[in-house]
Amino acid sequence: MELPAQTFRVTRADLVRYAGASGDFNPIHWSDRVATSVGLPGVIAHGMFTMALVGRAVTEWAGSPDAVVEYGVRFTRPVVVPDDDQGTEIEVTARVREVTEDGLTRLEVTATCLGEKVLSQARATIRSAR
Amino acid sequence: MPLDASFVGRTYPPTAPYQVGREKIREFATAIGATDPAHHDPEAAQALGHPDVVAPPTFPVIVTMAASRQIIEDPALGVDYSRLVHGDQRFAYTRPVFAGDELVCTNTIEDVSTRGGHGFLTTRTDVSTVGGEPVVAVWARYVIRGEA
Numbered sequence: 001m002e003l004p005a006q007t008f009r010v011t012r013a014d015l016v017r018y019a020g021a022s023g024d025f026n027p028i029h030w031s032d033r034v035a036t037s038v039g040l041p042g043v044i045a046h047g048m049f050t051m052a053l054v055g056r057a058v059t060e061w062a063g064s065p066d067a068v069v070e071y072g073v074r075f076t077r078p079v080v081v082p083d084d085d086q087g088t089e090i091e092v093t094a095r096v097r098e099v100t101e102d103g104l105t106r107l108e109v110t111a112t113c114l115g116e117k118v119l120s121q122a123r124a125t126i127r128s129a130r
Numbered sequence: 131m132p133l134d135a136s137f138v139g140r141t142y143p144p145t146a147p148y149q150v151g152r153e154k155i156r157e158f159a160t161a162i163g164a165t166d167p168a169h170h171d172p173e174a175a176q177a178l179g180h181p182d183v184v185a186p187p188t189f190p191v192i193v194t195m196a197a198s199r200q201i202i203e204d205p206a207l208g209v210d211y212s213r214l215v216h217g218d219q220r221f222a223y224t225r226p227v228f229a230g231d232e233l234v235c236t237n238t239i240e241d242v243s244t245r246g247g248h249g250f251l252t253t254r255t256d257v258s259t260v261g262g263e264p265v266v267a268v269w270a271r272y273v274i275r276g277e278a
Contacts, residue, residue, distance in 0.1 A: 008163070014161075017160075018162065020157075021154075021157045021160070021161035022191065022192055022195075048188060048191050048195075048216075048219065051219060052162040052186060052188040053162060053163070055162075055186060055188050056162060056163065058187070059186070064178070065169060065178075065186070066180065068221075068223060069222070070220070070221065070222045070223065071187050071220070071221050072220030072269070074218045075217060075218070075219075121218075
């Protein structure tokens with residue numbers, strides 16, 4: 001079963017806000033000068049910000065903010081965020097891999113940016129809604 | 131310089147307690163656009179049976195990222211931070227994090243390897259309350275890019 005796609009717009013302002021909230025001030029997430037000096041095309045989103053947005057999608061599908069039992073991803077491709085008002089967009093889809101007898105649902109999640117997968121092995125286990 | 135495989139299995143002393151504040155949960159939830167009332171309103175969280183506002187699933191990384199400096203900055207292990215790339219991240223929850231929790235992290239090095247000139251480091255952080263109640267186990271895998 002496929003779950004309805006969710007999209008998340010990501011701008012530079014979002015990265016600055018996430019840096020402050022999370023305490024991850026690595027300059028590759030806010031300085032083009034530093035990002036390009038280490039070989040990146042430009043400022044990239046925090047992997048953990050992408051993971052947090054995908055986590056939002058998972059809790060939406062679960063229908064409850066406390067339903068996630070297990071959640072893991074591999075970061076495979078950076079999400080480049082241009083310095084304009086549009087930023088970029090991450091699209092998240094998932095399919096149900098398994099529903100266990102004890103009421104757990106295992107999801108296989110796909111996150112893409114500009115048509116390319118940015119995560120692999122993205123899996124979440126959620127408890128059924130109460 | 132390859133990472134020293136003899137570090138596999140090493141556990142570090144527990145970190146100083148991290149006090150989870152209600153406003154920090156609200157700030158983090160706002161930063162990721164999580165609008166569910168249970169992240170913001172204690173009454174909404176209590177209606178779900180929780181003592182206070184509920185943290186979003188990746189919130190524990192605030193605590194574990196700070197705690198993992200114990201490993202990444204361990205001079206004996208010798209990780210070159212400028213070559214460090216976050217490869218994988220995983221959380222296994224016993225329960226969500228709530229405002230009011232005082233969390234302690236215990237770091238363990240689960241795996242150290244070198245392949246294709248790159249170093250790989252897998253850490254496990256057991257996050258529990260100061261009272262010893264397990265909350266979430268967090269794994270991170272880092273790639274230390276080779277000099278090639």
